[in-house]
Amino acid sequence: EAAHLKRENEELRLRAGGGADLIGHSPPVNQLRQAIERVAPTNSRVLISGPAGSGKEVVARLIHTRSRRVGGPFVILNCASMAPERMEIELFGVEGPDPATGGARKVGTFEAAHNGTLLLDEVADMPAETQGKIVRVLQEQTFQRVGGETRVEVNVRVIASTTRDLAEEIRAGRFREDLFYRLSVVPLRVPSLKERREDIPLLAQHFMARAAEGSGQKVREISEDAMAALQTYDWPGNVRELRNIIERLLIMAPGGLEDPIRADMLPAEFDAKFAASRRSERSAEIMGLPLKNAREIFEREYLLAQVSRFGGNISRTAAFVGMERSALHRKLKSLGIQGDEKSRQPGE
Numbered sequence: 001e002a003a004h005l006k007r008e009n010e011e012l013r014l015r016a017g018g019g020a021d022l023i024g025h026s027p028p029v030n031q032l033r034q035a036i037e038r039v040a041p042t043n044s045r046v047l048i049s050g051p052a053g054s055g056k057e058v059v060a061r062l063i064h065t066r067s068r069r070v071g072g073p074f075v076i077l078n079c080a081s082m083a084p085e086r087m088e089i090e091l092f093g094v095e096g097p098d099p100a101t102g103g104a105r106k107v108g109t110f111e112a113a114h115n116g117t118l119l120l121d122e123v124a125d126m127p128a129e130t131q132g133k134i135v136r137v138l139q140e141q142t143f144q145r146v147g148g149e150t151r152v153e154v155n156v157r158v159i160a161s162t163t164r165d166l167a168e169e170i171r172a173g174r175f176r177e178d179l180f181y182r183l184s185v186v187p188l189r190v191p192s193l194k195e196r197r198e199d200i201p202l203l204a205q206h207f208m209a210r211a212a213e214g215s216g217q218k219v220r221e222i223s224e225d226a227m228a229a230l231q232t233y234d235w236p237g238n239v240r241e242l243r244n245i246i247e248r249l250l251i252m253a254p255g256g257l258e259d260p261i262r263a264d265m266l267p268a269e270f271d272a273k274f275a276a277s278r279r280s281e282r283s284a285e286i287m288g289l290p291l292k293n294a295r296e297i298f299e300r301e302y303l304l305a306q307v308s309r310f311g312g313n314i315s316r317t318a319a320f321v322g323m324e325r326s327a328l329h330r331k332l333k334s335l336g337i338q339g340d341e342k343s344r345q346p347g348e
Contacts, residue, residue: 024199028191040066050190053240072116080122095148123160193235207246224288
């Protein structure tokens with residue numbers, strides 16, 4: 001009863017403070033949101049792939065909260081952080097004393113997720129022997145605790161996530177093909193932040209509001225030049241990195257709470273990785289200006305940064321800089337800058 005209450009309290013805290021949602025309206029996010037809405041009410045297993053920090057756990061939580069299992073537990077097992085010798089104990093529990101701790105019977109994550117959802121995070125790191133046992137559990141929905149003989153029957157929806165290419169893992173002999181097909185009934189891919197740059201302003205404002213609420217501070221405005229700089233960054237850490245940087249800026253950026261955060265206040269290590277738009281001393285200063293004011297100040301760097309900022313979409317870049325799309329296309333061609341021809345709208 002104590003263990004059940006503890007799990008219930010943890011789940012309630014997550015539900016109250018998580019606020020898990022997909023922020024943004026870029027085409028990749030809209031497509032992912034539609035896929036979640038279709039698969040969530042079913043009981044199908046889902047394999048979520050995507051780079052580290054892109055929001056795979058958020059997607060898994062959304063599937064759970066929009067499913068018929070929303071009243072049940074949502075349990076996460078991180079396969080990457082688990083010692084191989086502990087994997088089966090964590091998954092299936094222990095009938096007698098835990099051999100590592102000497103404690104009483106331990107409930108595993110499969111049993112803890114009964115009537116709910118179990119997320120196998122970084123499933124590619126699961127030991128080969130455990131993979132074979134998971135195949136049987138998925139097929140039969142029953143298992144034995146470590147050291148036990150009684151079969152435990154569960155009703156669990158399994159969602160798996162991975163940053164790796166599981167097809168390559170299968171070819172290398174590190175992942176079971178039969179497990180892959182059982183987990184990947186519905187595959188979903190979470191885009192990197194670079195693929196959805198147009199969502200960065202909404203994400204930044206969302207994380208700023210959450211950080212301010214959590215720290216009891218006022219929300220600080222992010223200036224246009226700082227926002228443009230955020231949109232031209234490569235984001236190797238994806239959405240998680242953006243969240244951390246916004247929280248750091250709220251706490252550490254110079255000036256008072258009434259002062260907007262400018263591009264020159266961004267962290268030093270962040271500045272070193274900027275795209276070409278910030279390689280000149282004045283480029284951060286011109287990022288928020290209309291094109292006609294910026295033309296005399298490194299016109300090529302300005303346009304290169306804006307094209308990158310809008311993911312190569314010429315139509316959206318043209319709308320921002322205040323030019324006709326055809327005129328911008330000619331200008332980019334004369335400067336040797338390539339845009340995304342697919343971004344043209346029908347009839348353009």
